[in-house]
Amino acid sequence: MKDSLNKSRIFIASILIILLKSLFFFTRHIQEDALISWRVARNIIEYGVYGYNGIEKISASTTHLYVFVGVIFQSVFGEGNFIYPLLIFNTILLTIGIYWLGKLFFNSTNKIILFILFVSFLPPAIKMSILGMEFGMLFFFYIALIKYGFVERKNWAFIVMPILILWTRIDTCVFLGLLFIYDIVKQRKWNTALMIGGVLAVLSTIFFNWFYFGEIVNNTITSKKNNYSNPTLLERWAEFKYFGPNYFGIVKFPISIYNFSTIILFLISIICLIILNKKWKTKEADKSKVISFLFFFGVVKTIIFGTANSWFDWYYWIPQICLFLPIILIVLDSEKYRTLSIAYLIFLFVPLTSYQAVHSIATGHGEWNYARKIGLYLDSIEPNKENYIFLEPAGYIPYFSKLKVIDYVGLVDKRLTEENIVKNGKEVGFSNLINKAKPKYILEDFKPMFKGELADKTIYDDYELIKEFKINNVAKSDNPILDKIYKFKPSGRNFYLYKRKSTAK
Template identity: 40%
Template sequence: MKRVLAKISENPFWLILLTVILKLPMFFTGHIQEDSFITWRVAKNFVKYGVIGFNGDERISASTTHLYVFISSIFNLIFGDYFVIPLLLFSSVLFAVGSWWLSKILFPEKLFPRTLFVLLLNMTPPALTASLLGMEYGILFFLYNGLIYFGLYQGKKWAYFVFPILLLWTRIDTVIFLGIFFLADLYFKRKLNLFLILGGIIGLVSVVGFNYLYFGEIVNHTITAKKIAYKNLIQNNSLEYSLFQWAYYGGLIKKYSVLTFLIFMAFLGFLGFVLWKISRNTKISSLIKVVVLFTVIFALVKITIFAFFNAYFDWYYWLPRVFMFGVILYYFLNINTKKTKILYAGLFLLFSGLYVFQWIQSYTIGYMEERQRMQIAADINQNNGGLGQSILLEPAGIIPFFTKLYTYDEVGLVNARINDEMLKDEKYWWINSVERFQPDYILTIASKPSLEGGFYKLRSEDTASFTNDYTLVKSYPIDRIHEEAPPLLKWIYHIRPIGKDYFLYKKNTNR
């Protein structure tokens, strides 16, 4: 086995192919991140209308990533409506290439540990999600490690210029990575890197300039919309809650609790021990020590900034977790011991367990999505949806993608008119939007519109008109999905219930 893996490591093509094959079972979970469908609808919109937007020829930066929109558009042109699976495979390949570049830095001469590093890192939960859930993070990991490998490791001037531009066009928040990388490069080379500075400036100016000239805004509309819609979303302003959130998103246990916090602190304590051992090892080159320390600093800074600013989206934290896993994996693969077979077998069992953990977690989500939001889209399509009809809902991912309905979303990510209504009337913006835009379909989450308060609050004078204008055509209770699930999923749903009820309303056509 060792000889086979060593042979594979000599040709990165076979190693990358093997990582992709290992990930294929994840496709059968049906789990794709909801927000990726927003990017893909923008990409399809760009191909069909020549406009970067979500609804026909209306310009709006509904996606957080420009580069991924353009790449998705290319795949849509090549594969048509069947572009998603090839795109996910492409993302998985890019992630594997990024991990290969990182392994060549960490193991410049040891082929077998290099092979194990790539395979095991690609089996971790954050690597699987970054590769296959549809977001731009497979591309981002590729670009991160491209800059580290060709820039810091090989000293290629073009890399210092090109990669910052591509990173900033992928996500504007990569300025965090670039800022910390700049300090690491300055520490290692003891001089300012003008190519890196120039690439960062051009990348930032070009993205901001494009946003202003094309969309009429400095930052992506998604940032503006979330700022307006989520200002009252913070569940708890206490330090205790913020620390729980920090541990929730920094680790793998999805529960706000003291236990989660303590486990994450124990993990960070072990990570600190690993860094100390690596720094004390005289056989490890100074470059590797810089790369290891830099990636951990980036991971912790990114997690801390986003967690304490109440960024409630798990994908922001995928790559920081990958880098922390990578450092710990490097430490174990670099241990000199006579019992290497036992060590490698133990690592394989541990990371196989992590792989199964993510597969089960994705299966629980994919099963729910297939029987709820995918079913809602199918039910709407039976009534002949399309851009000629409209819907008000949240979130604006799966259902608008498959129904092609003109969309108003409750956050305003894909339609700024909603944000205008929020600014006019913070309390009754939802019913005001219904009355103003008269959507053909309305989808509510967790509750029905009522006078009693909640998210879908009605005024007393709105009750009769809403009842006359709209009919509840179908409910999608989450308890029924949990109850009808296979035994394994039913057990998991009992431990950690996920999902909410949905209520689909249709506009009465006889009015």
């Protein structure tokens, strides 16, 4: 079929969609983990070492490739000015990925523009643009592999894209493994190029980790494995029943009672998928296999991470988009797509975008005007950046304080992992670490520090409370609308800052 697309119109529409979505930048909603990656990138610039605390090598970020991208952006734009250019870069890559995906399904200019608009403003797609993490780039790589490899059968894509994908996130082995299996089933033959790409991806990441860090997998994975408790099967099932249904929907509600609505949306999406596959099965087989694989990936990835009780939102952003796509496709593939698009705008687009706007405004306010200011306060009172602070999480506060950090999970410093807190318990593990590391500051959720439960009680004599930070002091505004949003969804928790006494030995 001849390409009848008006690419100029699509390009202009995409620019306008990016500009419209850029309004979310003003919420200053940036994920803590992005700041970890950016600090690792800064560490490379300042020390020439892939690490977090000076010259100590540690794979503190979950993504190697995005760290190197962060190095480029910080080098070009400077430490204080790189964030928004990087967010725009993420958004552009995400939008290109959505455009490529739209072209696989439609040969109509209007439908592709609407597809870009609808997908771009799904809550996870908004977060992939504004939260500063690597998922906009990852979605771009995923769709590039599907477009040029899975559909157009170009061997270079099967070899190159898996390397880029696995270097972006190591948990993308799920996507690559499922695509390999699915492709064999569909093609009824072995995909040698994809196998070579997968092997090169695994070997290159393992060799880099081994020769640079002396480890096979990233420290972030090792530390979570070692310092998070391992629930029983019954506990996993209980958590999955409570949290899991939320992650099969397009939004994650804070109260489990709303899981019912996400389940209904998921069932509707399955029905839409069945209808589309029946419609496309013979004449438009490529469309059918692409949407079937994406939906299959969304279901399997959600089940795998859900049963592992991995409830970090970002694990599910791309799967959530994949699970919702059949609903958008059924709207746009209809002969009455204009009427259905208006209905979609009213009943889904506006509510979903509004929900994410409220979430981002509240969360961005709490993180930027609360957590960031705690970091700036520490920066102002402690000129010696060689001193350590013991806290959780290792995001906003360490980034803006510029202090060296030990976090409660061991993501950015391996000494906590050495204390084996799962085996010894936090009371003993934290006590041992504090006695050995002697951090100058401890930032805690409780008063007294660690609820007075540390195994070594003498530590309490070594530290004094110097500052209290209360979330209620910032969860308010003179603007009545913002005040309602902040109170509806307060973001943050109380913090208590303890300082090591100068007389402590």
